[in-house]
Amino acid sequence: MTAAGKEMLRIRNVSKRFELDSGSVLALDNVSMDVKPGEFVSIVGSSGCGKSTLLRLVMGLESCTSGNIELGETNISKPSAERGMVFQESRLLPWKTVAENIAFGIPKTNPKKEHNAIVKEHVELVDLHGFEQALPYQLSGGMQQRVSIARALVGRPNILLLDEPFGALDALTRIQMQLEILRIWETERKTMILVTHDIDEAIFLGDRVIVMSARPGSIRKVIHINLPRPRDRSSTEFMNYRRDIFQEFFGEQQKPFVFEI
Amino acid sequence: MPKKTIKIFDRFLLPVVLPGLLIFLWEYLAHKGVIRSTILPAPSVISATFYDMVVSGELWGHLKTSLWRVFQGFALGSSLGLIAGLLISASPRVERSLLLVTGILRPIPIIAWVPVLILWMGIDEASKVTVISIGTFWPVLLNVIHGIRSTDRKHIEVATMLGKNPSSILIHVILPSALPSIFTGLRVGIGIAWMSVIGAELIAASQGLGYLIAYARELSQADVMLVGVACIGFTGLLIDILLQCIEKRLLYWNVNLSGKG
Ligand SMILES: Nc1ncnc2c1ncn2[C@@H]1O[C@H](COP(=O)(O)OP(=O)(O)O)[C@@H](O)[C@H]1O
Ligand SMILES: [Mg+2]
Numbered sequence A: 001m002t003a004a005g006k007e008m009l010r011i012r013n014v015s016k017r018f019e020l021d022s023g024s025v026l027a028l029d030n031v032s033m034d035v036k037p038g039e040f041v042s043i044v045g046s047s048g049c050g051k052s053t054l055l056r057l058v059m060g061l062e063s064c065t066s067g068n069i070e071l072g073e074t075n076i077s078k079p080s081a082e083r084g085m086v087f088q089e090s091r092l093l094p095w096k097t098v099a100e101n102i103a104f105g106i107p108k109t110n111p112k113k114e115h116n117a118i119v120k121e122h123v124e125l126v127d128l129h130g131f132e133q134a135l136p137y138q139l140s141g142g143m144q145q146r147v148s149i150a151r152a153l154v155g156r157p158n159i160l161l162l163d164e165p166f167g168a169l170d171a172l173t174r175i176q177m178q179l180e181i182l183r184i185w186e187t188e189r190k191t192m193i194l195v196t197h198d199i200d201e202a203i204f205l206g207d208r209v210i211v212m213s214a215r216p217g218s219i220r221k222v223i224h225i226n227l228p229r230p231r232d233r234s235s236t237e238f239m240n241y242r243r244d245i246f247q248e249f250f251g252e253q254q255k256p257f258v259f260e261i
Numbered sequence B: 001m002p003k004k005t006i007k008i009f010d011r012f013l014l015p016v017v018l019p020g021l022l023i024f025l026w027e028y029l030a031h032k033g034v035i036r037s038t039i040l041p042a043p044s045v046i047s048a049t050f051y052d053m054v055v056s057g058e059l060w061g062h063l064k065t066s067l068w069r070v071f072q073g074f075a076l077g078s079s080l081g082l083i084a085g086l087l088i089s090a091s092p093r094v095e096r097s098l099l100l101v102t103g104i105l106r107p108i109p110i111i112a113w114v115p116v117l118i119l120w121m122g123i124d125e126a127s128k129v130t131v132i133s134i135g136t137f138w139p140v141l142l143n144v145i146h147g148i149r150s151t152d153r154k155h156i157e158v159a160t161m162l163g164k165n166p167s168s169i170l171i172h173v174i175l176p177s178a179l180p181s182i183f184t185g186l187r188v189g190i191g192i193a194w195m196s197v198i199g200a201e202l203i204a205a206s207q208g209l210g211y212l213i214a215y216a217r218e219l220s221q222a223d224v225m226l227v228g229v230a231c232i233g234f235t236g237l238l239i240d241i242l243l244q245c246i247e248k249r250l251l252y253w254n255v256n257l258s259g260k261g
Helices: A051-059 A098-103 A112-125 A141-153 A171-188 A199-205 A236-250 B003-032 B043-056 B058-090 B092-105 B110-121 B125-149 B153-161 B166-203 B209-218 B222-250
Strands: A009-020 A023-035 A040-045 A066-071 A083-086 A159-163 A191-196 A208-213 A218-224
Touching: A009 A051, A023 A051, A023 A066, A023 A218, A040 A051, A040 A199, A051 A083, A051 A159, A051 A191, A083 A141, A098 A112, A098 A141, A112 A141, A112 A171, A141 A159, A141 A171, A171 A191, A171 A199, A191 A199, A199 A236, A208 A236, A218 A236, B003 B043, B043 B058, B043 B222, B058 B092, B058 B125, B058 B166, B058 B209, B058 B222, B110 B125, B110 B166, B125 B166, B153 B166, B166 B209, B166 B222, B209 B222
Parallel strands: A040 A191, A040 A208, A083 A159, A159 A191
Antiparallel strands: A009 A023, A009 A066, A208 A218
8 A cells, every 4th residue: 555545634623614695604613533544434413414514625625614634744625536435326427337437537647558457346346247338327226336436446545435325225235335335445445434324334334433413513422433343233232332322412311212221 | 909919009000090081081072172273282193293203303302402401501500509508608708798699689580581691691502501500509509508507516526526627527527418408409400490491492592492382382383382391391300300319329328218217
């Protein structure tokens, strides 16, 4: 891995205000955190608490109102191939085949003659062998999301940002995709930041779960998940983490579980 | 009846049943002398005239002239429409500066241009080709602008995120996404082009289907007139079918067209 791959992501006192005709919205208020190279960080929070905004800032699609985000020594101000992003909607180009969509992610600095090999490698990585020539509308939601992941990875980013990537999938496909992303994380050793509203998903995948609160969006709590992988969703420890996070959202008194562990 | 027979009936026979019955009735009334042959000759008489005109090459001569004018005018008008559409979409300043001019020019019926253009350019080819290109220009322009405006911002964001430059975004994202709309413009445009050529030829020409009809009227040859009219209709239909076929091939990815997915 390159030296850049070992660089720390530093989010320092970041605030983001959106100016609207009807006033302004403080989407993020003084958010700070560090993400170590190769770490898997999950972010959970209710809708509208600024999770997407945070990822878009890290990607460089928006700029901070105050504070700054650094990768190693460099300040993030615009998108770069060293960071890849996957959205909730796969955002595939409907007129391109699977192979063409994946190839669209290859940076122009890459020699043309390597393109085929890179695409082939990533088709294998996301387990889509045989679907290279399919068009997006011919794929299931899960397969579309795999293509989207492959497209984000062909630029060989060190950081992969996932914004509720499995939110639109059915429960079984979602679990399968979680296993896939875990496998990719383990083989590729990328830093991953996953935004999700699924608490199980956050615990199952993350080294840390960051709980955000809304209005204004800020970090409420950071929970380290000290469980070996692959994690057993029905284990007592897993259940305990889950209860802790639920309590962050709903408080002590309103017990979200109808049963006691 | 078995399902398959019904399907073939619905698909191929149903569209010709009504015209067939009408022609049969028409022929019958003409034979009975209910319809005067100087005003509306019997279908059998028209077919005989049609046959003679095809064999003598007269019909093809006129058709060829009209088609060639349409081709030139359509090529010119649609290219200009495409270029103007791109410029207007690219720059709000171009759009604003053209707002009043286009607003005044667009409602002018194409036929109103014919005398003006004859005065400016003479009665030969140039004035006719110009009339056709004006007729083609507007629908192409409006649909190009509409197509480009309706490009999904999320797709453009993905391309930006992947470090694509503006020309690459235009070629890979904006134009393909606008293509269905551009095609609608071309189809409307060619319909108008075909009508404009006949209009221009009716007013002043020495060759072409419009001239054929105008000349036959002076000689009171109702059968020749109707051959001309029918020829215009059939050619228009064929052009539209041809364009539909091209559209289906080019827009293979469009779920709305292919009827799959
Ligand atoms: N481009 C924007 N313009 C104005 N307001 C925005 C914009 N993007 C996000 N917001 C606002 O910022 C807040 C956080 O949004 P977002 O980051 O999308 O939340 P989440 O992803 O956690 O649901 C919301 O109140 C939203 O309305
Ligand atoms: Mg969001």
